[in-house]
Amino acid sequence: xxxxxxxxxxxxxxxxxxxxxxxxxxxxxxxxxxxxxxxxxxxxxxxxxxxxxxxxxxxxxxxxxxxxxxxxxxxxxxxxxxxxxxxxxxxxxxxxxxxxxxxxxxxxxxxxxxxxxxxxxxxxxxxxxxxxx
Numbered sequence: 503x504x505x506x507x508x509x510x511x512x513x514x515x516x517x518x519x520x521x522x523x524x525x526x527x528x529x530x531x532x533x534x535x536x537x538x539x540x541x542x543x544x545x546x547x548x549x550x551x552x553x554x555x556x557x558x559x560x561x562x563x564x565x566x567x568x569x570x571x572x573x574x575x576x577x578x579x580x581x582x583x584x585x586x587x588x589x590x591x592x593x594x595x596x597x598x599x600x601x602x603x604x605x606x607x608x609x610x611x612x613x614x615x616x617x618x619x620x621x622x623x624x625x626x627x628x629x630x631x632x633x634x635x
Contacts, residue, residue, distance in 0.1 A: 505579075506554065509547040518544035522555060523633075530585040531609055532631035536574065537563040546582075554579040555592075567630035571596040572604075585609040595624070 512521040518541035525546055526533050540558035547553075555578040562573050578592035587607040594601040595616060606617040614631060617623045629635075 505550070505552045506545055506547065508549060509545040509552070511543060511545040513543050515539075515541040518542070518555070521546070525553060525582060529582050531582075531587070531607070532614065532628055533633035534565075534631045534635045535607070536578070537561060538574070551581040551583050552579070553582050565626075565630050565635055567635055568626045570626070570630075573601060 510521075512518045515538075519538055521544045522536050522538060522541070523533055525544075526535055536555065538555065538557055539561045542556040542558060543554075544556075545554045557574070557576055557578075560573060560575055562571060564571050573594045573596070575592035575594075578590075580587045580590035585608065588605075590605055590607065591603070593604045595604055602618040602620060602622070604616050605619045606615075608615045608617070609628060612628050613625050614628045615623050615625050
């Protein structure tokens with residue numbers, strides 16, 4: 503894949519998880535935003551901001567503070583910048599009986615905004631996505 507060219511890659515769960523958390527921290531995003539399990543690979547291309555995560559199985563996580571169930575696919579990718587992820591693929595948030603994909607995430611402290619492809623934006627308190635939530 504051309505997007506991955508020149509990327510830094512970490513393989514294995516521990517190294518991959520550490521890199522994912524380091525990227526979230528560096529770009530001002532909540533550290534609990536990506537609850538990962540069985541990570542195969544995490545990569546990042548600094549020149550473009552392209553990042554990707556491969557994990558063995560899909561993960562569903564309930565962010566209890568905001569009662570939001572989120573699904574993380576086996577492949578997650580997008581472009582990360584300061585307090586922002588755009589063109590995000592592989593993340594869905596449950597809305598009633600539907601699972602619309604989350605396409606964009608923006609931090610505007612003390613809030614975090616999740617935008618879907620349909621243009622629907624949901625806003626939550628940023629602390630709901632802190633590590634351990």
